[in-house]
Amino acid sequence: MSERSAVQNPMLLYASGIGWEYVAPERALALRGGSAGLYFNNILEEQLLRLNPNVVDAARAADILRQLTLLRPTIEGNRDALTWLRGEQSVFVPGERRERNVRLIDFDGLENNVFQVTEEWRQQGVAFNNRADVVFLINGIPVAVAETKASSKPNAVAEGIDQIRRYHNETPEMFTAAQVFEVTQLWDFYYGVTWNTVRKNLFNWKEEIQGDYERKVKAFFSRSRFLKLLHDHILFLTSDDQLLKIILRQHQVKAVERVIERVQDPVKRRGLIWHTQGSGKTLTMITIAAQLLRDVPGTEKATVLMLVDRNELETQLFKNISAYGIGAVKVAQNKNDLKQILASDHRGLVVSMIHKFDDIPAAINPRTGVVVLVDEAHRTTGGDLGNYLMAALPNATYIGFTGTPIDRLASGKGTFKVFGCDDEQGYLDKYSIRESIEDGTTLKLNYTLAPSELRVERETLEQQFLNLADTEGVSDIEELNAVLDRAVVLKEMMKAPSRIEQIAAHVAQHFRENVERMGFKAFLVAVDREACVLYKEALDKHLPPEWSVAVYSSLHNDPPKLRQYALSPEAEKQVRRDFIKKDSLPKILIVTEKLLTGYDAPILYCLYLDKPMRDHVLLQTIARVNRPYEDENNQPKSYGFVLDFVGIFERLERALAFDPETVATAIQNIDVLKHLFTTLMSEAAPKYLSLTRGWNDKARERAIEHFLEVRVREEFFKFFKQVQSLYDILSPDAFLRPFIDDYQALAELYAEIRNAYSTDPYIDKELTRKTMDLLRQGTAVSNLATPATIYELGPAELAAIKDGNASDTAKVLNLRKLLAAKVAAESQAKPFLLSIGERAEEVVLKFEDRQLTTQQALEEFERLAREYIEADAERRRLAVDENTYAIYTALNLVVPDLTVAQAERINELFKAYPDYLWNESEKAKLRAELYKNLRTLAGPSKMIHLANTLLKLQRV
Template identity: 30%
Template sequence: MAKGVREREFQNLMIQWSLPMGWGYTAGRSLSRETTQTVVVGELRDAIVRLNPEVIDGFDVDTVVEEIIATVNAVDGGLVRANEQVLKLLRGHKEFRGADGVWRALKVIDFEHPTDPTANTLVLSDEVTITVPGKTPRRFDLVYWVNGLPLVVVEVKSPTAKSGWADAAREINDVYATEYPWFFTPNVFSVASDGLKLRFGAASAPLNQWQPFRSTDDDENLSGQADVQRSVELLLKPAAVLDMLGNFVLFSTSGGGADKKYLPRYPQMEAAHLIHERVLSDGQKGLIWHHQGSGKTLLMVFAASLLLADTRTESPTIILLSDRTQLVRQTSGVFTSAMGDAYFHQPATSKKLCSLLADDVRGVISTTVHKFADAGKDLSTRGNIIVLVDEAHRTQSAEEESLAGQMRAALPNAKFFGMTGTPIRNLSTNTFALFGEEADPDRVLHRYSVSRSLQDEATVPVVLDPHPVLFEMNDQALQAEFDQFADEFDLDDPDRENLSRKFGRLTSVFANPERIQTVCQDIVDHYLAGAYRNGLKAQVEVPPLCGRC
């Protein structure tokens, strides 16, 4: 694409911000690759030799490299499915056959030492060209390479141009990933920025799934270029890129719908790591207070994945607890696709749940709190049972006879982490006391506020538009109907007075069919004239008739 001076200046700024984080710079034209190649073959080969010193002598390294390149270039099943297969390879989950006929997993990337130059080769390049015969050559603004593999692609627009980050994202989706999908099979995420805003997302993902990347510790008012620079420093540091690759990219490619790739929001990454750290330090609980709609169910899956992958947790049992079967199914679908069925359990009955826990089953159990009814005491006394509770403000109380109380009696040494957007503190329920550690600020382990959620566009604001509907009643006609009714049933004066108070004018007005018709018509007219025409959603909020309703 044609580039103005300011666009190039911003591109250079991103390079300057990246170099102190450990990236080495090599101009795209100076990379040791043909423009037809996705992989920098020499760097990949060196990394395989370097990272597998104990077993590499038993392999034909060139054959291994050829197999990796073939996997990278295979996109027959679609980009998302191909991306899943390549990322499994990059995580070290693919086995290669050695000269002795034995299959062994080989490291391609060192996740434990992301910036150690003796472990990983980190290269940032600009103006990286890709072309094959019969296709228009394309040029990526920035590419971040790890051991010769393009993990991040960046497209920028000028801060002074009319086009913005969304145009950059569309260019990645509709041009680059469409015409050259094999360049994106190793892609962890892509970045689009116009110098004033930055968003990251999965290549080919809809624009509404491209998100900002910030920190909940930073000033919420950070904006413009300062916000973009901070996002670059947080998102594109090598440790963050490899953390996302190794721990947080999930897929749903098991059939029964469109293939999906899930990338975490930054509060999900922060909270999942805090839960992981709390468990490793033998903490007993933690409260995650994230605004509604910010992805708490997916956060539970990310946290569970971290805990299961860490040998220090000693094969834990992780209970994903919801209060609705719909949420159980949602959690189950994402988790089984991401982690497989081998260690996943979804008991259909209370008896089956109790049997799993009594038999010391490890892995993940997805269930509802209602299945703990009558579970009894000390069903399992292990300390490495971790309960992740969705919508923790509901069905959760400290009373022994409650469902939550029975669950805690059945699992006396378990660790409990509550996810909620609306914690409650009243006489019967105290979410803060039940899940919050005293040492945590305000008893909250991690907080993602309403204001941050709105700023990130993770949720949308709700505008209240009071809309009273005027309706006139004929008092004389109403009284005449009441008198006729009372006469027919021969009511005495005290009965007439009681009935008049209980089912008087207010109830008659609200239950009047003509008024109901008027209100419904007003709702439809108001919605079609406003929210519908502007592409918005709407809900009807009906106030109670009295304080007890």
């Protein structure tokens, strides 16, 4: 089945079934006023008048439409479009002598909106034209773009995502107003926000019934849910002065809904949101605050107190709150300021730090309409600060957010007791590390211990750190630093010059051979600020100085050495921005406290750990490397990696005692990967290696024949990607030496098969840098191609293929590649080629589904190739233009005795209605004329199909 019939048409059908009116492409084009149009203009104007009585008249509606048309096709313009959609923009109403907000969508009255869906949306840009499969519109405004791919296509989702990225680059006008996009191949349903196509920000829609396409489409495009998505679940945030657009994921939406429900509960006043590190807790909090503070007629406005525990987080959090558009925000500057804000019964959002509750009066605000959102709630579960907080606001609702609940340990004292007491399971909502890894929200972590001679002496580590009672459950980096400041002997041992020098040399070598070769970056976590400087000086002996930067807090009384490497706030901000970019320096950040929380750098792959840690601080630190990442060549980061110079991971279950699931699910020793690699190479690889023996043309042809079935190919591709990922992590290592030859053979086989069955030319991005380096040692990778490959298509080349010694399968694949390349390169100037391209793809599908034998497929491809070769000569012989010839070739398939004069007569019809693509009246007249002529030529049973075929032809 084709992409259209199996995936696209069902999407349209299911969307229609839940209230999205289907609009045919021809009508959609007319409503837009042509392919350069952005909106269904008449419908948008009608809805503006309907939704804004006494505010918008015909003149103001026209002016609003003009403003929307002038929005820039950029992320900034898209942000402005969302403010229009949310009713945050206004017009001046002379009769009232004031500004009034304008509603483009009625978020409270579902049926007051016009929901429409159309297909084959052709967008004309400045330099390019593109066509989206499906577009969803509300009140004439595109809000979602969907790409549907055939489930039989290998890498169908990746191909669809690449298309969305290309549309952003070539025709950004398509995404001026559209807020989300979807890519599906029937089994998966990926979604994300426009203007953010980074792989880590794409999510697969989860439903209880796996593989139920109808359920996914209807759930995602449920009209009420989609309105809520537009209104509440899309955020524009600023990070390091860069505008970012994100969408709340399903687990975040669920948490928001459960918290809102809990706040409205007349009895229950506590709730714990247990979402693992890296799952977006802060943004969940901001969304909750925004919804709680929304003005609802007839209800009392809430006071929302958001508690954070670090200045750095407070600053970044405040930026995000401002970007979200929450008004009436007050940041408590000190204890007295907080007292005054709470005593005055301020309505709105209050941001504070927990220590400002020290010694605050009891019942300073006894109102029930107070909601306290506590970030990193595990840090407020004990001691006087928590008591002061809850005594000050005795009737408030308390919602705690944590990635690592602490009960010191399972004794009932801590996060569960304080925040989870109203729920039997101890929490209101949980999003586990296992779920996060399954969703691709975070990655697994691998670790290995540094050589024993570089690690901290075990006895001293035990005595001065691991065996201390006050390190158990340590939840704050400052608390950890206080413990380490008392471990004088341990710290001095760790900063011994010879040890620093050896570790720096080891880090430099490991970084060059492992991390830098993959295009990733690293943190070196030192025991304190002085150690950061020592490591900076030592690393500069082995790596270019510009590769590394020390980032730490500076104090006014610092000695000269610390002042020498300290960064100004502006310089630090620039370093943070540059580090996340692949091609920018620095490549290694040396840190001890800063950037271990609140800094998201997906390119960070490796963490060199030389600071004793445990429990929450350890998990929060190593979670810096578990963020998904994919570079511009689609090279993914498969894991995060930790190289432990302390020895903490020697007994990991003790270092992370609070959460056994974390240890079992998310963190594994590199030895586990070595065992897996060995198993794959010894048990699964042999059946593929047998195809690589005697690697001449005939052996390659046999291999190509072996992988003819899509299922067999995809099984091999999946196997190799797993092996390649492991090789990247493990290499270089002497352990790999016995496997190198076999791995190289598998890589070459993968490259050969990938290239043979792809219509795109083979490019390096299919293989990682380490694998490419290995292949280049013995293989000219750029020459990997189907046996007897040719690159031009003419009579001589066709004869050479036909009479050559290559197998029939190789001939089929060669002709398929050539025709695909010719269609892609020449179809805009030669519309008739589109018909050849479509018929070639039909042959491919039938061939791979074994509906055609190899010989039959070869005959079909030869016929199409001959049609291409002879086309120009025949067009010149017939003395017609490209448009007439395209009509002639399309009709000739059904009307064998067609004359040139008949084709010319039909071409004249198209000339008589030049605006048919967007003018509905002209389109109807042209269609009627086509029916008259085609009924005579082909009969009534074929005239409608032929008319539709001709109307789809491009014209030059």
